[in-house]
């Protein structure tokens with residue numbers, strides 16, 4: 298153990314001194330933030346009128362979904378410790394705080410037109426006012442994975458009646474908080490919500506409806522996003538003057554080798570993973586390559602119609618252009634090559650891309666999917682610039698998963714090196730990046746990894762009933778980057 302640790306420290310040291318970090322400054326209007334999500338930090342899962350989300354429900358029913366059988370019942374207890382969180386955010390010096398609202402605190406039944414829960418409304422009023430009092434801009438994620446279980450009983454995102462319920466919920470938030478909240482993210486990571494939740498068993502509701510569920514979920518989700526955006530535009534934008542966006546997650550997909558087929562695989566992967574959501578929002582409709590492949594493969598598989606649902610012309614127009622900036626959550630890079638070696642029907646067979654990694658990449662010890670590949674961020678930002686005509690991009694998440702410990706040197710080098718590539722994308726490639734959000738402020742409930750994977754700039758002691766918070770080394774490093782507006 299000790300020997301490994303010292304080898305690890307030496308190798309981190311070598312990486313730090315051997316990497317040339319950019320000496321550019323962050324542009325004057327570039328903003329810095331830090332992010333969390335309700336289920337991962339709040340706890341108080343059944344307090345003050347809140348009902349079960351799909352996470353509460355499923356993890357109570359089957360704790361074994363999670364590696365350490367953890368859940369969000371208490372988490373960081375931010376429902377009670379929000380003032381301390383605000384102080385940590387303020388001391389960090391960030392411009393904004395990105396957090397999510399728990400649907401089940403606002404509408405315990407989930408349904409449009411149902412009774413509003415005042416205690417839930419008050420909690421977020423206190424949080425928003427507390428942030429503003431310290432000069433921190435609140436940025437709200439309307440939906441960060443915690444669907445009311447009551448709506449899941451009717452199929453959740455698979456049922457098109459979800460659209461009215463979601464739009465009513467979003468509209469209610471605009472009404473309640475839009476006088477003070479000017480930045481809204483309709484959805485966090487549709488891929489994870491739909492593919493991981495409805496086609497696989499990686500996230501709640503664990504439906505495992507391979508090749509079908511994910512596409513239907515995504516279809517209803519995109520219509521919900523578009524309608525919420527148009528509702529804001531029509532009813533609130535003029536008075537409130539805010540911005541509405543959607544955030545999708547994206548790997549950077551690097552061709553595994555030099556061949557044309559590897560290059561085609563990497564481009565296809567970008568379209569299947571990121572374009573699935575951003576193509577409808579920016580260019581209109583699903584990426585042509587997705588429509589073509591899924592239509593054809595569905596037919597070969599004997600489906601009556603394509604497993605990829607069709608938008609009407611009206612829906613295509615309604616969703617096209619439904620963004621004031623685009624959000625991207627980016628953590629890591631993968632290598633892409635062509636493969637048909639997948640079960641059918643599935644998103645993976647439809648995409649036909651084998652996703653691998655380079656064994657030389659520095660790997661997170663606690664989140665095996667996460668490798669440190671800083672140049673991938675720069676390539677991703679350039680791809681977005683080319684593909685979507687250089688829209689304003691906010692990096693809504695980026696971060697590193699460690700174990701416990703305050704000397705988080707790998708997070709520090711990850712942060713420095715990713716921000717260094719970001720600076721090159723801005724200054725050398727003229728990518729229109731408006732800000733950066735680090736995931737996460739606090740160690741928190743990391744879904745199926747429970748409390749084993751730590752993403753916090755601040756360590757949380759989950760064995761202590763007080764959930765003691767202690768800033769890590771990376772907290773100070775990020776603080777200094779923000780105040781000096783460069784990497785130090």
Ligand SMILES: *[C@@H]1O[C@H](CO)[C@@H](O)[C@H](O)[C@H]1NC(C)=O
Pocket residue numbers: 450451452456457458
């Ligand atoms: C869809 O939801 C509605 C209620 O909103 C319900 O009446 C209907 O049965 C649901 N459909 C399915 C297939 O579950």
Ligand SMILES: *[C@@H]1O[C@H](CO)[C@@H](O)[C@H](O)[C@H]1NC(C)=O
Pocket residue numbers: 498505
């Ligand atoms: C998901 O479905 C596949 C294939 O239908 C099955 O082999 C697998 O056991 C299922 N997984 C879970 C966790 O139910």
Ligand SMILES: *[C@@H]1O[C@H](CO)[C@@H](O)[C@H](O)[C@H]1NC(C)=O
Pocket residue numbers: 636637638639651652653
């Ligand atoms: C992906 O590539 C790896 C390494 O070449 C190979 O071991 C694996 O079987 C491939 N998987 C698929 C689904 O093609």
